[in-house]
Amino acid sequence: MNQRAGSAPAIRRAVAADLPALQRVYRAASLSNADDAPILLRRPEFLVFTGDGIADGRTLVALAGPPGDDRVVGFATSGTGQDTGPELEDLFVDPDWRRRGTARHLVRQIANAACDSGHRRLWVTGNPHASAFYLAVGFVPVGPVSTALGTGLRMYLSLNPS
Template sequence: MSERVEAGPAIRTAVAADLPALQRVYREASLSNAGDAPVLLARPEFLVFAGDGIAAGRTLVALDGPPDEGRIVGFATVATGDDGGLELEDLFVDPERRRRGIARHLVRAVAGAARADGHRRLWVTGNPHALAFYLAAGFVQIEGQVSTELGSGLRMSLDLSRA
């Protein structure tokens, strides 16, 4: 019996030169959800991706080609949470490239790195519009809705021993 190997995007650690592409993906992905766009347009400061995790090596990028040449089509950033746990801070995919497994591959890469660093859980405060994705990726909802600066979010956790 042969195992099916799923091809995915090339994933690498972001570098400073990636910032303009990350800002493009961030803005386009953020505004692509009709339910979020009005709130974001009223608060344009939330449409600016500063890239704080790049220099620290906390941001991974997904590319549509080889790591040296491909176009950035998504990214994920992790941070240490207030409780010392690992937090999935950003997960964005170019709206034109959605539903092709890019976000799932980014979550797997983040989870693998977190597991290798000794973390047992990966936390996220997810957008309610992304609930189905997070559940399919193995996250479980821990609490009901939590308050964020832009409204409500869902507090979720991924058990890294199972991911």
Template sequence: MNDRADAATLIRTAVAADLPALQQIYRAASLSNAGDAPLLLARPEFLVFAGDGIAAGRTLVAVSDPAGDGRVAGFATVAAGPDDGPELEDLFVDPGRRRRGIARQLVRQVAGDARDAGHRRLWVVGNPHALAFYLAVGFVQVDRIDTELGAGLRMSLDLS
């Protein structure tokens, strides 16, 4: 895993005008995993990102080169989780911008915000294909769970 964060990446709260870019990233990133694409294409409703967390201020975007093109490169959405911490609901990076530390930077921001709010853990149900990434940023696998799209990994990140 490349730990180098793109020096010209800014993390900010998403706004309504970001929705088309987030929808494009969501679809492209979801379909970029050859193991998931056939099931997703068979269930197109899973390829639609509604952006429910935007209005509530729960979605963060990573903007590349904010002084230049200002393109959204990735995003993360946080939802209420168990009593000891929130849930990382979405974490997607434009496939053409991967391996630049953008997802790592988003997780770091979400974890820092959760810690600052007094939470002890950050939770995620991750795709098994993303296991190496989540382990690399400090999550530990707690359980395997069934999701509508198959097996998922219940993971937590200690924020203490």
């Protein structure tokens, strides 16, 4: 049985053995937007996920479920922004697993950890094609920013300390 829409996927910290699955999800998700694919294919170095956050526990994976089904269907990596605080560095979901709440649950886990650490905001520089998702989960746009692949959208999520 597959994860139902809206149900929480199993989420755990990534381990080194997950890297090939993360690379598969990263590539498939990156190329799934027809507007981005030509640019990425001309710059293949941007299609390589190195997994820098795995060893230090910053990457979370979402699993297909049910328990025992360890197929990675999405992942998120957190980091520390230079001046702003915690960053959502990566958020990728296998295109076949989108619209089931996977990305929303990954963001929630990253946001909860940032809040538990005393932070008031979670930052992201998002692809403009993902702006509707980020707005739907509560991110507030700050403005456009230049990235290596073009213009991104700088946004933050207010965290409510409990």
